[in-house]
Each structure stands twice: as structure tokens, then as C-alpha cells.
Amino acid sequence: MLVAFAVENYLSIRDRVELSMIAVDHDKSLPDNIIAAQLSRAKPRPLRLLKSAVIYGPNASGKTNILKAIKMFCHFVITSIQNTCKPIPFIPFALDPQWEKRPSSFEISLFVKGTLYRYGLSADSSLVHKEYLYATDKAGERKIFERQTSNKEGESSFDYGPSGKDLRKVEQFVRSDSLLLAVGASYNNEDCRILWGSLGMVSSTGLDVDLRRTSLSATVKTKQSAEVLSEIAQYLDFGFSKLTLFYPGLGRVGKMRAGQPVEPEIGFTYTDTSGKEVRLEENTQSDGTIIFLNLLADILALTKDGDGILFLDEVEASLHPVLCEALFRFVHALPGDSVQLICTTHNTQLLNADLFRRDQIWLTEKSKDRATDLYSLADFQGKPRKDARWGKQYLEGRFGGLPVLN
Numbered sequence: 001m002l003v004a005f006a007v008e009n010y011l012s013i014r015d016r017v018e019l020s021m022i023a024v025d026h027d028k029s030l031p032d033n034i035i036a037a038q039l040s041r042a043k044p045r046p047l048r049l050l051k052s053a054v055i056y057g058p059n060a061s062g063k064t065n066i067l068k069a070i071k072m073f074c075h076f077v078i079t080s081i082q083n084t085c086k087p088i089p090f091i092p093f094a095l096d097p098q099w100e101k102r103p104s105s106f107e108i109s110l111f112v113k114g115t116l117y118r119y120g121l122s123a124d125s126s127l128v129h130k131e132y133l134y135a136t137d138k139a140g141e142r143k144i145f146e147r148q149t150s151n152k153e154g155e156s157s158f159d160y161g162p163s164g165k166d167l168r169k170v171e172q173f174v175r176s177d178s179l180l181l182a183v184g185a186s187y188n189n190e191d192c193r194i195l196w197g198s199l200g201m202v203s204s205t206g207l208d209v210d211l212r213r214t215s216l217s218a219t220v221k222t223k224q225s226a227e228v229l230s231e232i233a234q235y236l237d238f239g240f241s242k243l244t245l246f247y248p249g250l251g252r253v254g255k256m257r258a259g260q261p262v263e264p265e266i267g268f269t270y271t272d273t274s275g276k277e278v279r280l281e282e283n284t285q286s287d288g289t290i291i292f293l294n295l296l297a298d299i300l301a302l303t304k305d306g307d308g309i310l311f312l313d314e315v316e317a318s319l320h321p322v323l324c325e326a327l328f329r330f331v332h333a334l335p336g337d338s339v340q341l342i343c344t345t346h347n348t349q350l351l352n353a354d355l356f357r358r359d360q361i362w363l364t365e366k367s368k369d370r371a372t373d374l375y376s377l378a379d380f381q382g383k384p385r386k387d388a389r390w391g392k393q394y395l396e397g398r399f400g401g402l403p404v405l406n
Contacts (some may be wrong), residue, residue: 014371057364062372351391364403
């Protein structure tokens, strides 16, 4: 589960901004939107994490760059060992000469298997300047390691906590452009291995709109998945009665013809005017139908893995506003600590106190220096009332995060 993510000096983000998934204590609304994350064998009350977050803002304000920063950071962590002699893919804020030569900095806090991990790094295109890992459990926060690069040649100094001492024997394999976390994971340090694997799962989840146009047949592979999606679709008036798996070219006797593919395809069962069932293929369905079902399938797949995070840029793309709302309500209704959904959107119909808490709503806007600022509706001075029409107030400009038109 994502607890928080902070980034500085990356793309349109100059000054440090932080996306927090920690629920505000004084807000007791919508308890179904909260995940209770209990630290392993700890007496204090559990962390209260949000199941979802939406980011609003005008075009080119940096909404997508928040998600890109998370994805690029995780991707670099996972691939740093293999990326020999390749530039580190961090692009600094280019509109201020004082920042262009500085490293980009990232910090992520993840709750994994009863432990809260806090991991961060600073790097430019050729050198990792700083890296650190801490873990919080029943004994409080403990240091796994700290790494500091002292010169342009990439010579680093390392400092270890008790559970990171075994990393001393592998620090010699850490290049100036690679990460101790990744090397430690490959040599089976437990904390490094657990966090590295979790960041790999974050890196593999969707972001771009085009990823949602994947064939549903490539997503839904089992009869059980098709049945679950069929049951959900019955409440959404898509028109079909059920989804079925079938094999193209399958004869009546149930044998595959020579040369036919072995992967099943999805059939959409409708009822014609005479009451007879008719099966239509996927290419006859609307983009919105396929996108929505793919999103549901992705969410259900994450629940099978225990937990997961799904990032979506412009969640409303090809979806009716009611379906957007249904998607979030579906995530909020999932039991336990299954899934977090973090999205950018322009859909102001989602801005209501019946669907989201104030701490789930985030906004981006550009400063006078054209740098991205990120803030929560819960942090807004004069906090809006729960019964207020947030969508209307947002469009009136009361919260910022709107295009400025001449």
C-alpha cells in the first residue's frame, strides 16, 4: 500500500511536493474509503490509509507528471543493475538554470507485510548522489542503510543499521549509477528484497490511456473471471447478459481444428427479439465497454495478489461519468487492504462528499515560475464544508487548479 510519495526537481516539478495517502485524523467520514494498516505486532493504532485519490488541475499543470514521477522512479529502481552505461532517466526542471544541474530527488513510503518502508534517492543523469532505506515496525523506525556520494567520481560512503550489516559484503558491486537496494535484493537481504519486489509491482501497473485499450481477451483468462465481470456488468446496463470464453474454430464435437489458436476469446451474450441468445465478438463492443471491463479485470487481478496500486491518467477517457463513479465505488467497497486507485481527472461530477473525503482530492497548478504545486482539499484554508457542492466551487475557482483564460 502506498503511504506517501514525494518528488523534487523532475519534469515540471521544481520544489518538493508530496502526495500523501494517510487519512486525516479529524475527518471521520466515509469509513469504507479507509484501509487500516496494522504494523506487525505493534501496539499503536493502525495506519489509516486512503483507498483512492484523484488529482485535478488544468492541462499542462503537472498532474500526469506526478504519476510519471512514481512510475519512472520505480522503473529505475527495478532496472538500475542492468542499465550499465545508460543515462539515468531523470529529467530536471528546465526553466530555472539553478535547478537544471541539480539531482532529482524521490522518496516513497510503502506499507508491506506489516512493515512501513521509507526509501529515497537523489540522482542526476550519471550519478546516484544519495540513497537511504528505513523500516518501521514494532520497535519504531530503524535504519537499514544510508549511502552518500562524496565526489564526481562516484565514491560513496555507506552507513548500516543492525539489519543492514550484511550489505557490507555487496557494496563493492554497487556502481555509481546503480542502487544498493537493487544489489541488496539480488543478494537476498530480506528488507531490500521485500521492498524491491513491491516497487516492481508498482512499476508494472498501468498509467497511459492506451494501456486500457488492451484486448479484453488478453486480460480475462479464466471462467471465474468472466463470471465475476458478468455479474458486475448486469448492474451497469451494458446490454449483454454474460461473458463467455470460447475458442475460435471449435467444432461441434469439441475438438480444436488444426492450426487454430489455443488462447480463448471473450464472447458477449445478448438476447435477440425472439428471446434467443446471440454471441457477439469483442470487436463489436464500444471502446468504453472494453476499457471499463479491463479496469475491473485489472483491479480484480490485484486483489488476488493480496494488494496493489493502480495508476490511471485521465480515468474518465471513454467512460460515462456514472461509470467513473461506479469504478471508485467498486474500489471503496472492496474488503480489507486490497487495492488503491490513484488517478488524474477532469471529471468534476466526481467532486462530491458522498464519494470522496477531502483528503482524497488533490489539485495541481503552476506557480509564476511555471513550476508544479500540489495540494489537498483537506489542506485548503477555510476547509470546504462536507455538504458543499465541491464541483461547483472548484469550477468557480475557489480552490485554484483551473485554467487561466484571457
